Amino acid sequence: MDFKDNINKNKLPKHIAIIMDGNGRWARQRGKERIFGHENGIQAVRETIEAAGELGIPNLTFYAFSTENWCRPKKEIDTLMSLLVSAIRSETPELLEKGAKLKAIGDIESLPPDTIAELREAMEITKNNTQLNVIVALSYSSQWEIIKAVKDIAKQVKDNKIDPDKIDKSLFNSFLQTSGTPDPDLLIRTSGELRISNFLLWQIAYSELYFTPVLWPDFRKKHFYQAVLDYQRRDRRFGKT
Ligand code: IPE
Ligand code: IPE
Ligand code: MG
Numbered sequence: 001m002d003f004k005d006n007i008n009k010n011k012l013p014k015h016i017a018i019i020m021d022g023n024g025r026w027a028r029q030r031g032k033e034r035i036f037g038h039e040n041g042i043q044a045v046r047e048t049i050e051a052a053g054e055l056g057i058p059n060l061t062f063y064a065f066s067t068e069n070w071c072r073p074k075k076e077i078d079t080l081m082s083l084l085v086s087a088i089r090s091e092t093p094e095l096l097e098k099g100a101k102l103k104a105i106g107d108i109e110s111l112p113p114d115t116i117a118e119l120r121e122a123m124e125i126t127k128n129n130t131q132l133n134v135i136v137a138l139s140y141s142s143q144w145e146i147i148k149a150v151k152d153i154a155k156q157v158k159d160n161k162i163d164p165d166k167i168d169k170s171l172f173n174s175f176l177q178t179s180g181t182p183d184p185d186l187l188i189r190t191s192g193e194l195r196i197s198n199f200l201l202w203q204i205a206y207s208e209l210y211f212t213p214v215l216w217p218d219f220r221k222k223h224f225y226q227a228v229l230d231y232q233r234r235d236r237r238f239g240k241t
Pocket of ligand 1: 022023025026064216
């Protein structure tokens with residue numbers, strides 16, 4: 001009996017968000033450059049998508065590149081971006097086979113043109129799939145997203161398209177990048193860091209948080225199942241008794 005068999009199929013999270021962290025440390029432990037860790041992180045993404053697909057979890061969000069990550073050395077950013085292009089290209093057939101739809105959140109326009117083009121093509125090719133949404137957060141930060149939403153709402157208020165008294169949670173949600181996707185039930189962060197790093201701050205108001213010391217390139221299906229099992233043992237009260 002492995003972890004997967006213990007998972008209750010009637011109590012699955014509808015959305016799992018993941019802060020994939022620890023690639024650099026994983027590479028350093030092996031005396032390699034940080035990018036070696038990023039390259040090896042792709043297998044972990046592949047396994048996670050596969051595991052979510054097999055269980056029937058409909059939404060998976062990966063934090064792949066944050067607004068703050070633009071402050072890393074140019075060489076690391078450039079290599080990460082080209083890695084992204086090649087990964088999207090090589091994984092698209094797999095996404096199609098699994099019935100997965102690729103989506104992106106974040107300031108996509110700020111990415112290099114070839115990354116944008118590759119991303120758009122993969123989103124177009126997979127747009128009719130309904131089994132699983134694979135959402136990548138790229139050039140994303142929650143504070144950027146919230147400020148953008150506030151600006152967009154303010155413009156509509158100014159144009160008399162929105163009555164300020166009608167601004168509520170659901171209207172605000174509709175202006176976020178994640179509009180249309182349920183909030184994460186479970187947030188996983190690898191590498192032992194106990195922080196959120198500007199990820200989905202609004203959306204994780206009632207998410208269950210799961211931290212594991214496993215470095216992202218080592219993350220496998222069994223770790224994903226363990227996180228789901230841990231989630232299923234929790235009592236979610238949402239402020240009630
Ligand atoms: C996560 O791994 C990947 C990205 C943030 C792009 P890191 O590159 O942050 O690896 P560590 O945290 O330095 O080990
Ligand atoms: C968070 O990881 C961002 C991503 C996983 C894309 P970081 O490695 O950038 O976060 P900090 O700097 O440790 O908070
Ligand atoms: Mg990190």
